[in-house]
Amino acid sequence: MIHKSTIQRRDFLKAGTATVAGTLLAPVAMGQGLASDPKPVRIGCVGVGRRGTSLLGILLRMEGVEVPAVCDLDPAAAVKAQQLVARSGRKAPEVYSKGTEDFQRLMNRGDLDAVILATPWEWHAPMAVSAMKAGKYVGVEVPCAITVDECWELVRTSETTGVPCMMLENWSFRRDNLAVLKMIRAGLFGEIVHCHCAHSHNCVYWYFDAQGQPRWSGDHLLRRNADQYPTHSLGPVLSWMDINCGDRFDTVVSMASRSLGIKDQLERKYGKDHAPAKLPYQQGDIVTTMVKTVRGNTIVIAMDMQLPRPYDNRWQIQGTRGLYNEQRDAVFIADSAEKAENWEPFAPYQAKYDHGWWRDAAAVPGTGAHGGTDGVELREFVRSVRAITQTLIDVYDSVTMSVIFPLSEQSIAAGSAPVKCPDFTGGRWQPTKPKFAVES
Numbered sequence: 001m002i003h004k005s006t007i008q009r010r011d012f013l014k015a016g017t018a019t020v021a022g023t024l025l026a027p028v029a030m031g032q033g034l035a036s037d038p039k040p041v042r043i044g045c046v047g048v049g050r051r052g053t054s055l056l057g058i059l060l061r062m063e064g065v066e067v068p069a070v071c072d073l074d075p076a077a078a079v080k081a082q083q084l085v086a087r088s089g090r091k092a093p094e095v096y097s098k099g100t101e102d103f104q105r106l107m108n109r110g111d112l113d114a115v116i117l118a119t120p121w122e123w124h125a126p127m128a129v130s131a132m133k134a135g136k137y138v139g140v141e142v143p144c145a146i147t148v149d150e151c152w153e154l155v156r157t158s159e160t161t162g163v164p165c166m167m168l169e170n171w172s173f174r175r176d177n178l179a180v181l182k183m184i185r186a187g188l189f190g191e192i193v194h195c196h197c198a199h200s201h202n203c204v205y206w207y208f209d210a211q212g213q214p215r216w217s218g219d220h221l222l223r224r225n226a227d228q229y230p231t232h233s234l235g236p237v238l239s240w241m242d243i244n245c246g247d248r249f250d251t252v253v254s255m256a257s258r259s260l261g262i263k264d265q266l267e268r269k270y271g272k273d274h275a276p277a278k279l280p281y282q283q284g285d286i287v288t289t290m291v292k293t294v295r296g297n298t299i300v301i302a303m304d305m306q307l308p309r310p311y312d313n314r315w316q317i318q319g320t321r322g323l324y325n326e327q328r329d330a331v332f333i334a335d336s337a338e339k340a341e342n343w344e345p346f347a348p349y350q351a352k353y354d355h356g357w358w359r360d361a362a363a364v365p366g367t368g369a370h371g372g373t374d375g376v377e378l379r380e381f382v383r384s385v386r387a388i389t390q391t392l393i394d395v396y397d398s399v400t401m402s403v404i405f406p407l408s409e410q411s412i413a414a415g416s417a418p419v420k421c422p423d424f425t426g427g428r429w430q431p432t433k434p435k436f437a438v439e440s
């Protein structure tokens with residue numbers, strides 16, 4: 001007899017985007033019967049440093065979520081997470097802390113439905129692959145992969161196992177971005193042709209520890225020159241521009257400025273003799289990437305993470321009938337003739353086009369985390385796991401956002417030459433209809 005979860009999985013893969021080339025999931029490993037069963041969703045957390053602990057805190061505010069296992073290379077971090085779970089009134093989770101590969105033992109547990117991965121970037125793809133092979137839903141932090149080969153491995157593993165892999169790109173779930181998505185779908189901006197987006201955030205002290213020594217992330221600044229963090233910029237843009245559901249990235253061109261900001265910030269804080277300030281950082285301060293889509297639309301992505309500045313994302317989406325500008329918190333709609341050439345405040349549009357995920361703001365777990373966005377994201381991830389459906393951001397969307405990292409690097413290294421973006425969907429971007437955040 002075919003188990004119910006197997007049927008559902010087959011159905012959503014057929015209706016969705018994946019081709020099931022190989023094994024269907026072992027039903028038990030997938031958390032059988034969760035859709036109709038009051039049994040809780042059981043999640044293993046791997047990497048409980050800064051971000052992983054924040055995500056764990058949100059999960060613990062949700063009813064019907066258990067955390068039977070936590071894993072971190074650092075035993076102190078793992079025990080802190082264990083205590084956090086126990087303090088929430090849940091059973092204390094088992095700790096996996098015996099070296100870099102100990103996550104494999106966690107993946108082999110039979111009682112987990114999903115894993116949340118919040119480890120350094122180089123571990124994301126290997127851990128996600130291991131989880132999918134073990135039949136566990138994957139919620140992986142950004143970026144989900146850092147090479148083109150890793151992107152392909154994630155896609156192929158999700159296709160052959162039938163297990164969803166969702167990159168936890170929180171800005172896809174931001175309240176204003178979802179309202180803009182509804183305005184686009186209502187045709188307010190006409191046909192979309194262009195978008196601008198950025199991750200402008202001074203992260204120098206995320207790349208370095210309290211003593212100003214490079215952390216794991218700082219190592220990437222030494223070795224690579226790329227848009228190393230493209231997914232926060234692109235999160236909402238994917239659905240705004242129907243990427244992987246009617247259009248896809250075709251060509252990528254990137255340019256990097258010289259690298260001065262890291263050295264200058266380290267010198268100002270630690271003095272001229274601070275050894276890490278003298279290291280030869282490859283990473284340019286500002287990386288500007290242009291993407292042309294197959295449909296002929298264009299996207300400008302800016303990475304600006306090494307210079308002192310306030311945070312912003314500079315989202316702007318423009319079509320034949322108007323545009324939205326996040327920095328101005330304003331829209332311009334051509335048909336409002338009396339207001340021609342004037343920006344209108346965005347707030348009334350936000351109220352009118354508010355997305356259902358946010359309407360009951362009181363139901364958002366962890367409202368402190370990025371204004372509640374992380375709570376909406378995790379709540380919807382858990383909902384997919386419980387219902388045994390495809391995740392809202394699937395493996396194709398996850399790798400499409402992440403692949404800008406290695407493709408921008410290739411383009412910069414080749415003197416800003418155009419680089420082709422692989423079609424990870426194998427042509428399925430054409431018949432696939434927009435599905436992210438569609439309200440019935």
Ligand SMILES: NC(=O)c1ccc[n+]([C@@H]2O[C@H](COP(=O)([O-])OP(=O)(O)OC[C@H]3O[C@@H](n4cnc5c(N)ncnc54)[C@H](O)[C@@H]3O)[C@@H](O)[C@H]2O)c1
Nearest residue numbers: 047048049050051052072073074077100118119120141142
């Ligand atoms: N979406 C967001 O808004 C957001 C914000 C911050 C960070 N992040 C992402 O979260 C991830 C983690 O960032 P962070 O700032 O928390 O880093 P961190 O260094 O504070 O935490 C990483 C943790 O992973 C552990 N770890 C390393 N290798 C491991 C292994 N092999 N097995 C188990 N544990 C291992 C480390 O001991 C550490 O505790 C990164 O991918 C980052 O890009 C996302």
